[in-house]
Amino acid sequence: MTNDKYPACRQAWHESVMIEEVIKEMPKGKVIDCTLGTGGHSEALVEKGCEVLGIEADPRILEIAKGRLGNKARLVLGNFSQLDKIAKENGFSEVGGILFDLGVSNLHLKDDNRGFSFTESEQELDMRLNPENQGVKAMDLLNALNVGQLINLFEKVMNSDLSRKWANEVIFNRPFKTVADLKKVAFNMPYKKSLDSATLPMLALRIAVNSEYENLETALPKAFEILGSYGKLLVITFHSGEERILEDVVGGKGYVVYPTEEEIRNNPRSRSAKLHIYGKN
Numbered sequence: 001m002t003n004d005k006y007p008a009c010r011q012a013w014h015e016s017v018m019i020e021e022v023i024k025e026m027p028k029g030k031v032i033d034c035t036l037g038t039g040g041h042s043e044a045l046v047e048k049g050c051e052v053l054g055i056e057a058d059p060r061i062l063e064i065a066k067g068r069l070g071n072k073a074r075l076v077l078g079n080f081s082q083l084d085k086i087a088k089e090n091g092f093s094e095v096g097g098i099l100f101d102l103g104v105s106n107l108h109l110k111d112d113n114r115g116f117s118f119t120e121s122e123q124e125l126d127m128r129l130n131p132e133n134q135g136v137k138a139m140d141l142l143n144a145l146n147v148g149q150l151i152n153l154f155e156k157v158m159n160s161d162l163s164r165k166w167a168n169e170v171i172f173n174r175p176f177k178t179v180a181d182l183k184k185v186a187f188n189m190p191y192k193k194s195l196d197s198a199t200l201p202m203l204a205l206r207i208a209v210n211s212e213y214e215n216l217e218t219a220l221p222k223a224f225e226i227l228g229s230y231g232k233l234l235v236i237t238f239h240s241g242e243e244r245i246l247e248d249v250v251g252g253k254g255y256v257v258y259p260t261e262e263e264i265r266n267n268p269r270s271r272s273a274k275l276h277i278y279g280k281n
Helices: 018-026 040-048 059-069 080-089 106-110 138-144 147-154 161-173 179-187 194-209 214-224 240-249 261-266 268-272
Strands: 030-033 052-058 074-077 095-101 226-235 255-257 275-279
Touching: 018 040, 018 226, 018 275, 030 040, 040 052, 040 059, 040 095, 040 138, 052 059, 052 080, 059 074, 074 138, 080 147, 080 214, 095 214, 138 147, 138 194, 147 161, 147 194, 161 179, 194 214, 214 226, 214 240, 226 240, 261 268
Parallel strands: 030 052, 030 095, 052 074, 095 226
Antiparallel strands: 226 275, 255 275
16 A cells, blocks of 8 residues: 655655554544654555544654555544544544554654664663653753662563663663663673663653653543544554553453564564454444
8 A cells, every 4th residue: 555646755664564454453533643653554544444533743754655645534643642632633533443553653763863772872761752842851851860760661661670770770870861861771681682671761852751551541541532433442552561561551351462573573573462452332
C-alpha cells in the first residue's frame, strides 16, 4: 500500500508492524489511530474504507504523515492522553475502533538528532517528542535526580540490582549531555553484555521524558468511553512494561495476535510486537 504522489517523503516512512492483522481486526466506519506516526496503519485503514482520525505527538513526524495521506484522513497534533478532548473536537466522539501502536518510530532511531538511539554517540540526550511543549530532557533527569529517583526510573524496564547499579554509576559520572556520556557508563558496567544492557536505560529515559506510562494509563479508559457498542480497542505492545499497564487498566479479557514468521523475517523489529485486541459489548 503505497502512495506515489510523495516519492521523496516515502523514503522517510516508518515501516509499521502487523498492518494486515490491524486491517483484519479493525471494523469499518470511524476509527482513531492514536499513534499516527508516518501514517502506515492509517493509510491501510483508509484503503479499507475507514474514516480515520490520526493523532501524533511529534510535529516533525506529523508533517511526514500529512505528506503521505493528504486529505484522506483527519490528522492532528496532540497526545493521546487528551484522547477524549481531541475526539470530541474532531467529531469522533463515538467510534468503531481505536488503535495504539506503542513502538518508537524508526525515524527517531535512525534519522533524528534527539538522542533516541544508542548508536548516535554525539547526539544530545534530549528524547522529547515535542520540544516546543516539553521542558525536561533526558540529560536533565540524569543530572538532577537523586539515587532513589533514578532507581525508580530504571526499574520501569530492568531488575532492581541492575537499576541500582545504573543509578549509582549515573551519580558518579555526572554531568551528562550526549549519548556518548551514557555509553561510557555502559562500558564500565561489570556485565558481559553491558552495551546491550544500555539499551534499557535509554528506553527508561524515553518513557520518563515523554510520560509514556502515565499517558497510556490515562488514555485507555478514555478509549473505552469513546468506543461504541461492539467497538474494538487494538494495542500493539513491544515490552512487558506496556503489557503490565494493559493488564492493570484493561484486564485480561482480550486476546493476542502475533506477527507472522514472514513479517519477522522482513521486518525484524516486529519480533517483539504483540497485538492485543479488546471488544466492547
